[in-house]
Amino acid sequence: MSMRKTRIVCAVMAAALATAAAYAESAAGRKFEWTTKSPEAKELLKQLQLRIENFQVGPENLELAKKIVAADPRFAMGQYYLSAVQATPADAEKEYLKAKEMAKNASDGERRFIEGMYYARVNQGLEFKKCIEPLEALAKDYPGERLVQVILGQLYQGDNQAEKARIAFEKTQAIGPKTARVEAFLANDDLLKGRYAKARATYESVEKSLPKGSVPFVIRFGVTFSHLYEGHVDAALDSLRTYLAEYKTNRLDTQFPEVFIYNAMARIDLENGRLEEAMKNYEKGYESVPGSNLPDDQKQVWLGRLHHGKARTLAKMGKFEEAWAETETIKKMIEGGGEPAKQYWPAYHYVAGYVNLEKGDYAEALEHLKQADMNNPFDTLLLARAYEKLGQKDEAKKTYQKVVDSQWPGIERPLAYPEAAKKAKSL
Incomplete structure (x- = not known):
């Protein structure tokens, strides 16, 4: 699973909880009716x-969710929330399926929401896009339901539909109450439109409003991205180091290992020539995986990512034989992984293309990169580089422009955009 998918899954899971305004009395339009008659369950849910609206996550949320279910074991949305705060993907899916079964006896809106989220909540959200259509229909029938809009905004972001995401988040704020979380989501739109200082100012303003103990993923990564767009590498890394400290202080590493933070730092180091630091961060990040509570298949994914990062770093170091050995290891892992592993072939072609580009074998690199993920702006950047090296100027310019036009929400765009923007103008 790519970092982008990881990020999408985390975002969808978090957004599923971000419904504080479900009780807003001032909202216009039809809203959901909760099926529980338990005042305690409703209060605990609030x-x-x-x-969650204040970026407070961790074991305390799981305990609250358990209390909601205890207060009313038949409350489908309470069970849904219990699934959303589970520590492992397997437990989350198991508890979600219970909620889906319970939803058959829930109110129309509650039932349709829980059922509509199916593809975001099973198989680690790999087919989350299939949730968009049923939630769009739900939004039409329940125009005053904030939950639907905030979820749609996150789904649109994950599907590179930035304008639709912005509209959904603005509707969320209009329904009210306005929250720091959604304000931070809206700042992402400023990033995509090149308003980096404005986005950063919003993130910093939102942070000041948060209670002690908050762990604001959206803010820390948003600030990181804003600095990457402007070429401020040290500031970008400092934001991630701050997030790493918050993550560990609040014991979130007991739920999900901090490897994804280290990998982001390694990626920044690698693409900015800090090769020794990149290798250390890839290796340090993976150290958190073997002893974690991740299922074995996910541990294998992170092992593959370690090999992937090492291959790219070794290639940048000019150690091409070692880099290709790591690349071949990834290929063997995919070949031996059966049907579930087939989704990682684009990642293999990406790293194979990367190594060949660094080695100067541009024709071979091009053949691999044509089979990489062309929705991913960094993969697309590499393809543009290959075209340029082979003297195919028109194809290179067109491909660089695709990077510029991308609405990708992850770290790959701020890493790729500055170079692509310059090349698209100069070629």
């Missing part, structure tokens, strides 16, 4: 929602 408390959990408030924590």
Whole structure:
């Protein structure tokens, strides 16, 4: 699973909780009716929602969700929330399927929402795009339901539909109440439109409003991206180091290993020539995986990512034989992984193309990169480089422009955009 998918899954899971305004009395339009008659369950749900709106995550949320279910074991949305705060993907899916079964006896809106989120909540959200259509229909029938809009905004972001995401988040704020979380989501739109200082100012303003103990993923990575766009590498890394400290202080590493933070730092180091630091971060990040509570298949994915990062770093170091050995290891892992591993072939072609580019074998690099993920702006950047090296100026210019036009929400765009923007103008 790519970092982007990881990020999408995390975002969708978090957004599923971000419904504090479900109780907003001032909202116009039809809203959901919760099926529970338990005042305690409703009050506990409000408390959990408030924590999530303030970027407060961790074991405390799981305990609150358990109390909601205990207060009313038949409350489908309570069970849904329990699934959303589970520590492992396997437990999350198991608890979600219980909620889906319970939803058959829930109110129309509650049932359709839980059922509509199926593809975001199973198989680690790999087919999350299939949730968009049923939630769009739900939004039409329940125009005053904030939950639907905030979820749609996250799904649109994950599907590179930035303008639709912005509209959904603005509707979320209009329904009210306005929250720091959604304000941070809206700042992402400023990043895509080149308003980096404005986005950063919003993130910093939102941070000041948060209670102690918050762990604001959206803010820390947003600030990181804003600095990457402007070429401020040290500032970008500092934001991630701050997030790493917050993540560990609040014991989130007991739920999911901090490897994804280290990998982001390694990626920044690598693409900015800090090769020794990149290798150390890839290796340090993976150290958190073997002893974690991740299922074995996900541990294998992160092992593959370690080989992937090492291959690219070794290639940058000019150690091409070692880099290709790592690349071949990835290929063997995919070949031996059966049907579930086939989704990683584009990642193999990406690293094979990367190594060949660094080695100067541009024709071979091009053949691999044509089979990489062309929705990913960094993969696309490499393809443009290959075209340029082979003297195919028109194809290179067109491909660089695709990077510029991308609405990709992850770290790959801020890493690729500055170079692509210059090349698209100069070629």
